[in-house]
Amino acid sequence: MxxxxxxxxxxxxxxxxxxxxxxxxxxxxxxxxxxxxxxxxxxxxxxxxxxxxxxxxxxxxxxxxxxxxxxxxxxxxxxxxxxxxxxxxxxxxxxxxxxxxxxxxxxxxxxxxxxxxxxxxxxxxxxxxxxxxxxxxxxxFNQYPQKRTLIKPQSDASIRLEVTLSQEDFSDLSKARSLLSHSCPDGSWSDVISTLARKFIKTKMSVKTNHNQKKAI
Structure with a gap:
């Protein structure tokens, strides 16, 4: 049609x-x-x-x-x-x-x-x-909160991760998701978490590199 x-x-x-x-x-x-x-x-x-x-x-x-x-x-x-x-x-x-x-x-x-x-x-x-x-x-239904973290390998070599967040932590993560909409257009939580992790690692590595350079001087 x-x-x-x-x-x-x-x-x-x-x-x-x-x-x-x-x-x-x-x-x-x-x-x-x-x-x-x-x-x-x-x-x-x-x-x-x-x-x-x-x-x-x-x-x-x-x-x-x-x-x-x-x-x-x-x-x-x-x-x-x-x-x-x-x-x-x-x-x-x-x-x-x-x-x-x-x-x-x-x-x-x-x-x-x-x-x-x-x-x-x-x-x-x-x-x-x-x-x-x-x-x-x-x-x-007074569902008992699940607090145990679950890390489960899957057949395609991916990892399934289940965690429980406080309301405040989830609110912060949701705000981060909104701020990352330009780099994570589909808004999937896995993309958001991966992007945040990479940005954090990059920042920490940059700080460490700068610190080492100053020590060398």
Whole structure:
């Protein structure tokens, strides 16, 4: 499809209409997932579960399939979720995060997440980004802070690093990220940390070199 000759206002109107259609289709897909899972139709098609059907049969990535299954299960419990998906107040990532927290609450308590007002919680995370949604859920579910640093080698020789920062430290790092937007345009945390490390090393080495030169004189 060639869109280059379409006027700007028409192009934006088309995109907005497509987004509305996408949101409506998304909650319809979730409803179909629930019904197919309840009938176990995936087994009739030769798959051992809904996840396998979505990934191998329908071509979803593993993460996309997981989000849809988790969101569909929350939709089954709270049908009003469909309307909030359609109007853009909530998205699949938020529903997945919430359902994961609810399942963990059920697993640890053994009696289900009865203390949680799920509908009120859904209202609270409306229109929030991933970070702010996680903050709300961490507080509501009293998630124990993870303080252990994780350093994990990966198959491509990269290193996965997980650390816990104080709110103040994270604020400082976020400010540094903003100041480095010219040299780290994609804003990835790995680029920001690497850039800061290189700048610090360069500064320290320069100071050390100057100090040695003065001593030599």
């Amino acid at each position: 060639n869109l280059t000759n379409i006027p700007n206002d028409e192009l934006t109107r088309r995109l907005e209409k497509l987004v509305r259609t996408e949101r409506k289709i998304t909650h319809l897909i979730l409803q179909h997932i629930n019904e197919i899972e309840s009938r176990r139709l995936y087994a009739d098609l030769g798959y051992d579960g809904m996840f396998s059907y979505l990934t191998k049969g329908l071509g979803y990535s593993e993460s996309s399939a997981y989000r849809r299954i988790q969101s569909a299960r929350l939709l089954r419990q709270i049908p009003e979720v469909a309307e909030r998906l359609e109007n853009g107040a909530l998205n699949l990532s938020q529903l997945t995060q919430l359902n994961k927290c609810l399942r963990e609450e059920t697993r640890t308590s053994g009696i289900g997440a009865t203390r949680i007002d799920t509908k009120a919680l859904l209202k609270e995370i409306e229109h929030k980004n991933t970070y702010d949604t996680q903050k709300v859920l961490a507080k509501e």
